Amino acid sequence: MIDINLIRENPSLVKESQKKRGLNEKEVDIILALDEKWRKLKQEVDELRAERNKISSKINESKKQGKKVNDLIKKAKELPEGIKNKENELTKVEEERMNVLENIPNIVDKSVPVGDDTKNKVIKVFYKSKKLKFTPKGHEDLLTNLDQLDIERAAKVSGSRFYYLKRDIVKLNHAIINFTLDFLRKKNFILIQPPYMINKEALKGSITLSSFEEMIYKIENEDLYLIGTAEHAINAYYMNETLNSDNLPIRFAGISPCFRKEAGSHGKDTKGIFRTHQFEKIEQFIFCKPKDSWKEFELLLNNSRDILKQLEIPFRFVALSSQELGRVSSKTIDFEGWFPSQKAYRELGSCSNCLDYQARRSNIRYEDKNERGFLYTLNNTALATERAITCIVENFQQKDGSIKIPQALYKDTGFKVIKNVRR
DSSP states (O other), X not given: OOOHHHHHHOHHHHHHHHHHTTXXXXXXXXXXXXXXXXXXXXXXXHHHHHHHHHHHHHHHHHHHTTOXXXXXXXXXXXXXXXXXXHHHHHHHHHHHHHHHHHTSOOOOOTXXXXXXXXXXXXXXXXXXXXXXXXXXXXXXXXXXXXXXXXXXXXXXXXXXXXXXXXXXHHHHHHHHHHHHHHHHHHTTOEEEOOOSEEOHHHHHHHSOHHHHGGGSOBOTTSSOEEOSSHHHHHHGGGTTOEEEGGGOOXXXXXXXXXXXXXXXXXXXXXXXXXXXXXXXXXXXXXXXXXXXXXXXXXXXXXXXXXXXXXXXXXXXXXXXXXXXXXXXXXXXXXXEEEETTTTEEEEEEEEEEOTTHHHHHHTOEEEOSSOEEEOEEEEEEEEEHHHXXXXXXXXXXXXXXXXXXXXXXXHHHSOSEEOOOOO
């Protein structure tokens, strides 16, 4: 969440950010009113507590001097109920204030294009889209024909948007994971495999639950959620801790399955494995000092660029517009891969700077001799492997229906082409 002091001192900045996102500016006025009420009640509670302590001291002093204390004792007995009532009122207002504050999105960075998705800005195209000399097929048809994918039987046992990967495509999936983890390990990222379920407190640290809850799975009768990305669990790693600034930045490369309901996406990408309820992903995640966040942002972007280049995928970087940003991000750049069957670029991943938004929610701080504050966090989809597979399959398909694979994956697959072995 954003700093309440920022709203107090510069409400126009927060309102402008809300306006850029296409959201109601009145939320800022609502929280200012609640904050003013909270501060007034806080002062009243503090004054009542101070009066209680003052009377207690007077009673003790009067007793020592042999004076009558009946009136003071009567007043002392009346105070606790008044304090309790005010404290209850304060707690209620504090909860209301926090609920509104937690749902105000991050401040939009000045460099973000303003508007809806039509204002998304292509930054750079890497590799031109491949011109195939035949009519390209979609990844589902290609993989099904090669007996590498079975959607129908997955639907029978699990429902829609699930899949069975088979044969060489399983090896390809793990080769992509190994390749990406090796790449990031050489960049001195700490490899981490997080819990696949986390509690509500941990989850609320990384997302605004009200806007994300329809996308994630809740474990019935448990205070646990299946993670939608390793980002959620990695962000919670240092929850309620203060880190020594000498150890910053801390860079993680998380590998995990991801589970998403994909509610609201009916009719979109229903074929194949581009948009599914489960997939694997390698997530880059960084904790750093505020002054280093944009340098780390460029580091993450460069890693994504180099990974996709080595996989020989035609792709581009796109700066998301203000109305397309997630609520937690201050700035996001998407990586979009080229899909020949659709003659279009589609999202493969993204890179976001969340400033202190997540760290403030999770109470993650840093300190040194001269400085103390909340950390900044950044996240980046190094590779969502099923989406990477779909893009590789479509771009490397051959006229006979076989699929070549990128040279960077030869070592981990042990083969160079996926051929028709259907039987």
